[in-house]
Amino acid sequence: MENRSFDHMLGWLRKTRPDIDGLTGSESNRVNASDPASPSVPVTDSAVFVESDPGHSIQAIREQIFGRNDTSARPAPWTASRSRRRPWDVEDDKSRNIE
Numbered sequence: 131m132e133n134r135s136f137d138h139m140l141g142w143l144r145k146t147r148p149d150i151d152g153l154t155g156s157e158s159n160r161v162n163a164s165d166p167a168s169p170s171v172p173v174t175d176s177a178v179f180v181e182s183d184p185g186h187s188i189q190a191i192r193e194q195i196f197g198r199n200d201t202s203a204r205p206a207p208w209t210a211s212r213s214r215r216r217p218w219d220v221e222d223d224k225s226r227n228i229e
Contacts, residue, residue: 163197
């Protein structure tokens, strides 16, 4: 996931403070995150305009994590099975008579 707020405000401090884990200048983003062949746009400290923030919707988050907003994956990525549920979830099901 991105750390856009830090990079926008303080990322270039690394130029004068190497102890800060900021931007090196080699970072880039794809114009279209879903397309690996999409042109990349490198970071620069001379940008005239800075994009305010990435989307926070479920679709936008899926695209940031998986590179696409595809809900048709079978099985769905990171779907926990009942056997991997937290113990208190199973106990809660028992208390509500859910098998």
